Amino acid sequence: MAPYRTGKKLGDDRSLLGIVAALLIVAAVAGACTSAAGNVPTAQATATTAKPSQPTLRGTMACRRLPAFTSQLDLSDSAFFGTNVAGHTGLAIADPPANSVLQDDTWDDAGNLGPYVLDGLGNVWTAPVPLTSLEMNPAEQQNKIYRVDTNTAKMVEYVELLPARPPSEFNPFGIVGLTYDCETNSLYAASLMGSTPTEEVGRIFRVDLDDNTASLVMEGKDAMGLGVAEGPxxxxxxxxxxxxxxxWSLPLDAAGDAAGDSRLEFSLAALSGTATSDRAQRISVDDDGNLEIKGVEFTYSLRISGQTVPTIYVVHLDGETGKWTFVSAEKQPDLSQEAQQ
Structure with a gap:
């Protein structure tokens, strides 16, 4: 396959060719979060593979839309957004059949990016995450959330979240997890900033996109993947x-704020019956009402892009017993790397 054409401006293309599903593919990096400490109730888990019963979980991101600016683009059905597209810094739209990568000139302003989500208006929300060095991602700049405007495609800084402590020399990460809740128009962000090998000071924040405020949801633990779901x-x-x-999980009230103590739901290793050391990097609800988890290796150290292959774990919650069952685990192909082969 020939090299990508790069440096193409978003306004140069004219029509959208059915890329809704493809553009919702998430290619991102690690994330973190915090939970309540102490003795907490624990949901039971089993490592038995089972056929799921009726759906018991409902996701809260159905309102998400593609950015309005994508209506100006001429893309194949295989095109996708990514923040880990080989050879490109920041956010990009890769279109493998066309050998093309599209970027607005603002999409690399924050250096390497990690998690991103779409909202109900088609805005893209993202945060910087370092890959192999801090050269393009200064540690003190990594607790910021950026917005890519649905109409203009321009990326600007939206909010800087307050960490418990300044960046640590032992931990190069800030915000590593993002998710969105349509029902409260809220972003949730998980940050590892300030944590050390012996101390967890990570935080989870809720950003209210209606009144443009950020509040602390939880602190004192480091976490990665985030996902909101309605259950029993x-x-x-x-x-x-x-x-x-x-x-783990934390109950939320009608406004989207914490409404009680956290509880342990399950361990990936115990539930899958393996010795995996994967961490839950992304969490979402699939079409069958199962929890889908992107698992990756994570050690608080910078990595070489594409060094590890994520595993997608699917687990099911029994609404009557409160027990989790293992459904499947499958290695995820790295589309950003395959596109250049």
């Missing part, structure tokens, strides 16, 4: 720890 006992914010394969 109400709406909960699920989060995966950065220091183990455990997945």
């Amino acid at each position: 006992d109400g709406k909960r914010l699920y989060y995966g720890l950065a220091r183990s394969g455990d997945v």
